[in-house]
Amino acid sequence: MIINTILFISLILIIFCVLATIYRIVKGPSSTERIQALDALGIYIIAGVAVFSILQRSTAYFEVILLLGILSFIVTIAFARFIERGVVIERNNNN
Amino acid sequence: MNAITIIELGIAIIILIGTIVGFFSVIGFLRLPDVYNRAHALSKSAALGVLFVLVGTFLFFLFIEGYFSIKLFLGIFFVFLTSPVSSHIICRTAYRSNVPLAEISVRDDLKEAIFVDKEINN
Amino acid sequence: MAMQVLANLLIGLLWVFFQDDWSVLTFFSGYLFGLFVIFILRRFLPTKFYLFTLHAVFRLILLFITEIIVSSIVVISIIIRPKMNIKPGIFSMETTLKGDVEVTLLALLITLTPGSVVVEISEDNKIFYIHTMDIPDLSNSVLKSKDRFENAIKKVTRS
Numbered sequence: 001m002i003i004n005t006i007l008f009i010s011l012i013l014i015i016f017c018v019l020a021t022i023y024r025i026v027k028g029p030s031s032t033e034r035i036q037a038l039d040a041l042g043i044y045i046i047a048g049v050a051v052f053s054i055l056q057r058s059t060a061y062f063e064v065i066l067l068l069g070i071l072s073f074i075v076t077i078a079f080a081r082f083i084e085r086g087v088v089i090e091r092n093n094n095n
Numbered sequence: 096m097n098a099i100t101i102i103e104l105g106i107a108i109i110i111l112i113g114t115i116v117g118f119f120s121v122i123g124f125l126r127l128p129d130v131y132n133r134a135h136a137l138s139k140s141a142a143l144g145v146l147f148v149l150v151g152t153f154l155f156f157l158f159i160e161g162y163f164s165i166k167l168f169l170g171i172f173f174v175f176l177t178s179p180v181s182s183h184i185i186c187r188t189a190y191r192s193n194v195p196l197a198e199i200s201v202r203d204d205l206k207e208a209i210f211v212d213k214e215i216n217n
Numbered sequence: 218m219a220m221q222v223l224a225n226l227l228i229g230l231l232w233v234f235f236q237d238d239w240s241v242l243t244f245f246s247g248y249l250f251g252l253f254v255i256f257i258l259r260r261f262l263p264t265k266f267y268l269f270t271l272h273a274v275f276r277l278i279l280l281f282i283t284e285i286i287v288s289s290i291v292v293i294s295i296i297i298r299p300k301m302n303i304k305p306g307i308f309s310m311e312t313t314l315k316g317d318v319e320v321t322l323l324a325l326l327i328t329l330t331p332g333s334v335v336v337e338i339s340e341d342n343k344i345f346y347i348h349t350m351d352i353p354d355l356s357n358s359v360l361k362s363k364d365r366f367e368n369a370i371k372k373v374t375r376s
Binding site for chain 2: 002003006007009010013014016017020021023024030032033035036037039040043044046047050051053054057059062063065066069070073076077080081083084
Binding site: 116127128129138139175179183186197202204206 | 288293303325333348
């Protein structure tokens with residue numbers, strides 16, 4: 001099966017990408033860079049799960065793709081607001 | 096070499112193109128000097144690579160298994176829509192929390208604008 | 218636009234009732250018939266025929282996809298150069314668009330053009346502060362394609 005070989009090659013490339021983003025999470029000098037690397041990590045894990053679902057010929061992993069897509073976006077927004085203002089949910093008490 | 100084999104091969108090539116684009120973008124992610132430049136590599140190339148991979152998966156299950164997955168379609172739409180927004184949010188946060196630009200930067204209009212704003216407010 | 222879609226759905230449902238044949242195909246033919254009726258009556262309606270708006274939305278999505286492909290090719294060709302001699306920087310750009318939806322769409326489109334990310338938008342939604350990877354070339358290309366984007370967005374929102 002030639003398709004399985006090609007899919008394995010792309011899975012190896014994706015694993016390298018995940019390792020590179022983890023390196024950036026550990027090393028990155030500022031916390032903004034860590035958030036950016038987490039965002040990229042979510043995107044690459046989505047790609048890895050998609051390739052894996054083709055290798056398994058199974059549709060059971062699609063919920064994982066959808067939920068990771070939504071969750072990584074929300075986590076990015078929440079962390080960014082936390083770093084910018086110190087809180088995630090703002091309450092307008094003083095005006 | 097029947098039709099299904101050719102379709103499988105085409106889908107595998109689409110997925111390989113997507114992963115190669117993602118691989119190049121991660122090389123840029125490691126090489127570029129600061130947060131703002133890395134956002135360029137991530138917001139476009141990584142999103143495009145993942146879009147190729149997801150579209151390949153979608154086509155595989157549509158043609159080979161005959162299964163139209165609305166969840167995967169929603170996932171493609173969501174990734175495509177949210178990747179520029181999250182990169183913009185990250186850049187804004189970085190600028191507001193005083194992450195410096197790289198030394199090779201040549202121009203910074205925003206610094207003057209924010210400086211003038213603060214002077215007026217005080 | 219929403220009223221026209223609702224009227225069209227109503228005509229499709231009425232078609233199903235008249236035919237007394239409850240299937241998707243009947244509803245679809247009724248929907249096509251309703252589309253035809255609204256197309257004939259389009260001069261008497263307060264807003265534009267909604268298929269034209271839909272066509273503009275489709276053009277906008279096509280613009281998004283072509284921009285993301287072109288821009289990743291440009292960014293990758295910068296990345297894989299052995300010596301990266303780039304001049305990054307932040308420049309400002311004025312826009313004539315008004316309202317939250319239009320400004321959001323323009324910011325999305327500019328983020329997808331080669332080597333540019335919107336860092337900040339001024340308080341009165343008029344000035345964009347854009348970060349680019351290469352100041353003289355890529356900022357000129359952004360300024361050139363700004364009019365194209367603004368026209369495509371205005372066709373969707375102001376019709």
